[in-house]
Amino acid sequence: MDDNVMVSVKNLVKHYGNIIALNGISFQIKGGEIYGLLGPNGAGKTTTLKIVAGLLEPTSGIVNVLGLNPVSDPVGVKRLIGYVPENPMLYESLTPKEFFEFVLSIRRLNHNMAVERLNKLIEAFSLVEYMNQPISSLSMGTKQKIAIISALVHNPPLLILDEPLNGLDARSSRILKDLLNFHIANGGAVLFSTHIMEVAEHICNRIGIIHKGLIVAEGTVSELREKIQGAGASLEEIFLKVTGQDEAIADIVKALKEAFIK
Amino acid sequence: MNLLEAWKISKIMYQEIAFNAMLQANKYRLDLGRYKNAIKFMKMIKRNALLNKIIISVFLLIGSISPYISMMLLKDTSGIAFSVALSISLLISFAFILFYEMQLLPYLINASGIQALRLFPLSDKEISSISLLTLLRTVDYPILSIIIGQIIIQLIVKNSIILTMLTMLLSLLNIGFAISIALFFSKLFYKFVFSGSKWGFIRFVYTLTWGLGISAIYFLPNILQSFTPYIENIMMRAQSDLISFLLLYPFPLVLLITNHALLSLPIIMMSIFYLFVIFLSIKDTIMFVQNVVFGYQLNVQRIKSSIRLKIRNAIIAIMLKDLRLASRTPNLAFIFVLPLFEVLFIITRFSFQFPSDINNIIDYRVISGILIGGFLSMLVSMLLLSSEFVSINFTSTLPIKTRTILLAKAFFSVLTYTPVLFIFLIFSKSAVVSLFTILSIIPIMAGSLLGPTIFLLITSKGSLAAPSIFASPIHALIPLGTTIAIIILPMSVYIYFSVINILYSVISMGIISLFEIIIAILLLSFLKD
Numbered sequence: 001m002d003d004n005v006m007v008s009v010k011n012l013v014k015h016y017g018n019i020i021a022l023n024g025i026s027f028q029i030k031g032g033e034i035y036g037l038l039g040p041n042g043a044g045k046t047t048t049l050k051i052v053a054g055l056l057e058p059t060s061g062i063v064n065v066l067g068l069n070p071v072s073d074p075v076g077v078k079r080l081i082g083y084v085p086e087n088p089m090l091y092e093s094l095t096p097k098e099f100f101e102f103v104l105s106i107r108r109l110n111h112n113m114a115v116e117r118l119n120k121l122i123e124a125f126s127l128v129e130y131m132n133q134p135i136s137s138l139s140m141g142t143k144q145k146i147a148i149i150s151a152l153v154h155n156p157p158l159l160i161l162d163e164p165l166n167g168l169d170a171r172s173s174r175i176l177k178d179l180l181n182f183h184i185a186n187g188g189a190v191l192f193s194t195h196i197m198e199v200a201e202h203i204c205n206r207i208g209i210i211h212k213g214l215i216v217a218e219g220t221v222s223e224l225r226e227k228i229q230g231a232g233a234s235l236e237e238i239f240l241k242v243t244g245q246d247e248a249i250a251d252i253v254k255a256l257k258e259a260f261i262k
Numbered sequence: 263m264n265l266l267e268a269w270k271i272s273k274i275m276y277q278e279i280a281f282n283a284m285l286q287a288n289k290y291r292l293d294l295g296r297y298k299n300a301i302k303f304m305k306m307i308k309r310n311a312l313l314n315k316i317i318i319s320v321f322l323l324i325g326s327i328s329p330y331i332s333m334m335l336l337k338d339t340s341g342i343a344f345s346v347a348l349s350i351s352l353l354i355s356f357a358f359i360l361f362y363e364m365q366l367l368p369y370l371i372n373a374s375g376i377q378a379l380r381l382f383p384l385s386d387k388e389i390s391s392i393s394l395l396t397l398l399r400t401v402d403y404p405i406l407s408i409i410i411g412q413i414i415i416q417l418i419v420k421n422s423i424i425l426t427m428l429t430m431l432l433s434l435l436n437i438g439f440a441i442s443i444a445l446f447f448s449k450l451f452y453k454f455v456f457s458g459s460k461w462g463f464i465r466f467v468y469t470l471t472w473g474l475g476i477s478a479i480y481f482l483p484n485i486l487q488s489f490t491p492y493i494e495n496i497m498m499r500a501q502s503d504l505i506s507f508l509l510l511y512p513f514p515l516v517l518l519i520t521n522h523a524l525l526s527l528p529i530i531m532m533s534i535f536y537l538f539v540i541f542l543s544i545k546d547t548i549m550f551v552q553n554v555v556f557g558y559q560l561n562v563q564r565i566k567s568s569i570r571l572k573i574r575n576a577i578i579a580i581m582l583k584d585l586r587l588a589s590r591t592p593n594l595a596f597i598f599v600l601p602l603f604e605v606l607f608i609i610t611r612f613s614f615q616f617p618s619d620i621n622n623i624i625d626y627r628v629i630s631g632i633l634i635g636g637f638l639s640m641l642v643s644m645l646l647l648s649s650e651f652v653s654i655n656f657t658s659t660l661p662i663k664t665r666t667i668l669l670a671k672a673f674f675s676v677l678t679y680t681p682v683l684f685i686f687l688i689f690s691k692s693a694v695v696s697l698f699t700i701l702s703i704i705p706i707m708a709g710s711l712l713g714p715t716i717f718l719l720i721t722s723k724g725s726l727a728a729p730s731i732f733a734s735p736i737h738a739l740i741p742l743g744t745t746i747a748i749i750i751l752p753m754s755v756y757i758y759f760s761v762i763n764i765l766y767s768v769i770s771m772g773i774i775s776l777f778e779i780i781i782a783i784l785l786l787s788f789l790k791d
């Protein structure tokens with residue numbers, strides 16, 4: 001295996017009862033890379049991320065994260081990653097300050113370094129004024145910022161972000177994007193999931209298009225353009241083409257137009 | 263819009279509030295990705311909300327008529343006995359309504375449930391009416407149960423229509439007053455807890471009231487037994503210094519309509535004062551609820567602060583987090599009342615005469631004190647585990663072993679038991695009694711570990727995951743049964759061997775307890791990280 005490979009996933013399969021969530025996906029992420037998993041709702045993005053983060057056991061397949069197996073050593077993996085869940089349910093009656101105290105204590109970080117880093121992040125994401133308010137009283141975007149800060153504060157080599165821009169304002173989105181670029185410039189890696197084409201196009205170096213539990217196309221945006229004959233310039237068109245939805249969508253829009261004309 | 267239409271719409275608003283109240287305690291169990299389960303889950307929450315209202319109504323009915331039944335069983339239908347019965351009945355209704363409304367009103371104040379009304383073509387007046395009817399819906403069954411109970415009992419006991427009407431009016435004012443007080447607490451909770459510096463105290467008052475509300479169900483029979491003769495005695499000795507006790511709510515109002523012989527100027531003055539306060543508080547409540555949807559009633563302040571953080575050992579951090587969550591979550595407020603309850607239980611059992619003789623150690627009061635205290639404390643770890651599920655999708659991303667989390671919860675459980683330990687250590691002069699009490703910590707630690715461990719092994723194959731909402735109740739009963747067995751077993755061994763030799767029996771109890779804790783620690787290794 002390449003020394004620089006931080007995440008390696010081979011033939012990953014996950015079944016939920018009769019439902020096949022993942023049907024043998026494989027990909028690799030190297031240091032200095034933001035790998036985007038792009039797919040519609042229910043494609044298997046979150047399941048993949050959870051397995052890589054050691055939160056879910058696969059039905060079969062091999063996963064290696066920074067030299068560790070998330071199935072046999074989930075705690076070891078969690079020490080080395082920062083994970084932002086899709087809908088982070090935080091301890092709602094704690095204040096952000098108390099919440100960060102809890103997270104830093106569990107992660108056993110060096111006090112001075114962690115507090116300094118945390119203060120910078122809190123300031124960057126404009127959280128200072130909310131630090132003593134219960135999390136339950138905060139907006140969805142502010143809660144998302146808390147989850148993001150918790151994932152970044154220990155400066156992990158691998159970040160796993162599940163739709164991290166949900167609810168974020170433009171300023172915070174920009175800061176997060178810059179932080180991710182800084183992170184990969186320092187040799188870190190990011191596994192990023194989104195269903196928004198523009199986000200994937202602007203943030204990710206490499207994209208894996210996931211559909212019905214399979215990666216149906218993979219590469220940089222320009223590589224994908226070359227691979228998908230007939231697709232237009234945008235990632236959206238590439239995506240619709242590889243997932244076979246372009247014709248179906250044209251039919252739906254036609255039917256809608258007819259319904260509104262009547 | 264006519265009243266009937268507004269009443270129909272208020273049903274949806276009420277369901278939203280009740281749903282949110284129940285959802286807060288159960289949302290961790292909802293896997294949003296599984297829509298089939300989500301629908302079932304929502305139906306179940308609505309059913310539980312209705313069941314909750316029916317249960318509280320039944321409690322209210324029983325609670326409000328039981329003082330009269332007690333009075334009739336004692337064959338004492340004198341004027342004083344009747345006044346006492348009515349007063350106790352009103353107090354019980356007041357406590358239950360207060361307790362029940364404090365579950366729901368924070369969600370009405372939050373107004374998120376009824377904000378949606380503003381999107382529809384409804385006038386402000388119509389929205390205000392719907393808000394008010396929504397509040398009424400939160401207590402419709404309880405009000406009905408109280409009214410029915412009062413009418414039946416008054417007609418049976420006094421057979422006076424005027425007195426029945428007056429009693430009914432007093433009951434309605436009492437309910438309105440209880441709702442106003444609940445709203446007052448909810449507003450304080452919402453306003454201060456979500457903002458300013460006074461929050462610690464207000465939150466504590468709120469959670470303590472909540473906890474006492476839960477305990478009220480236990481204390482109900484005791485109220486009938488202990489308070490009734492006491493109040494009766496005060497009324498009979500009308501000239502006594504204790505007469506000032508009768509100035510407390512609701513005695514002056516009760517005396518005003520039931521017992522003119524006991525009326526005095528202070529009592530009349532206090533009656534007028536209470537009527538005035540009730541009128542103002544109900545008026546304020548109506549105004550508030552009418553306007554809550556427009557969102558200008560509450561102004562949550564934001565404060566700026568410097569950030570100083572303390573990084574602690576992981577187990578201490580989890581315990582501190584649980585302590586903070588418990589102090590702010592009504593569902594967990596019972597934990598704060600628990601040590602007080604245990605101490606009161608033991609002190610009242612012994613009447614301050616603790617065993618100092620080695621032979622008295624087998625005294626059933628010592629055993630029952632330890633059994634009750636221990637069992638209640640062991641439940642804390644299960645309760646805290648269920649609170650952990652609320653944020654499981656975040657907690658599971660942290661590098662922490664499941665066993666560490668359970669250990670922290672077990673230590674927390676043992677902490678709630680320490681008042682029992684201190685009571686015996688302080689009051690008992692015997693070294694063997696002290697040793698016996700200290701040893702009792704071991705099975706309590708074992709039970710606090712084993713209950714949650716077995717629960718996780720049964721429901722999620724040992725991983726820290728929320729159980730399915732449709733999991734069989736047996737999954738909760740097995741760990742519960744185990745914790746009972748864990749505390750009973752060493753005590754039984756002690757009792758059995760104490761017939762032969764006291765010291766031998768204490769040693770046997772210690773060996774069994776150690777055996778239990780070893781099993782608990784071994785079982786922890788079966789948990790998944």
